[in-house]
Amino acid sequence: MTVTLALSKGRIFEETAPLLARAGIEVLDDPEKSRKLILATSEPGLRVVVVRATDVPTYVQYGGADLGVTGKDTLIEHGGEGLYQPLDLQIAKCRVSVAVRSDFDYANAVRQGARLRVATKYTAIARDFFAAKGVHVDLIKLYGSMELAPLTGLADAIVDLVSTGGTLRANNLVEVERIMEISSRLVVNQAALKLKREPIRRLIDIFSKSVVPAPALN
16 A cells, blocks of 8 residues: 655755654655656655645645645645645744835835735735735735846735745845744645555654654743
8 A cells, every 4th residue: 555745846855854764764766856756765655746835735635645745825825625734844934924125115005005016926825914904905926036026016015935034135125024934734635544544644653753843932
């Protein structure tokens, strides 16, 4: 019985691999060097499929993978339908924030009730955030190079993931509001959990034992 784990290239793969390694499970190919999209592991019956980050919940929901690792931001945008979410893995941490050009008076625009044009690929998160604040926005869906939108006049603000803030600073943008903290979750197909209960429960336990607990809040 083969169990399939969906991962995306980059930070999530790089930070998931050590969690598996603590249980002696190694992915046998480097997705950054290999053209393979299905990767074998040292664990009999476990394989990894490499998909786009935004597609991980979809693969798990529809059974293309039995479980996967995906960011909270991606889950919110996807909706999380049909997914069991047993663990916050506390990896790939960042935040979703509002950013503007350094010369744009965001606070004054909000105070005066201006209608803002906001570029983002996180439309559900942005819509809920601004609606809760009573700020009127026109959302512009973009998929990349978000920082360009304010610089070219396409938008007044962006809603995007921020880690160190270096990209914002390099493009003369400033972070003006933090919307939410983000980390990555383990998600499981509910039907697969019933059909492959023992191997999937074992993997959930492996991840659970490998997670470094979040520091307690004072």
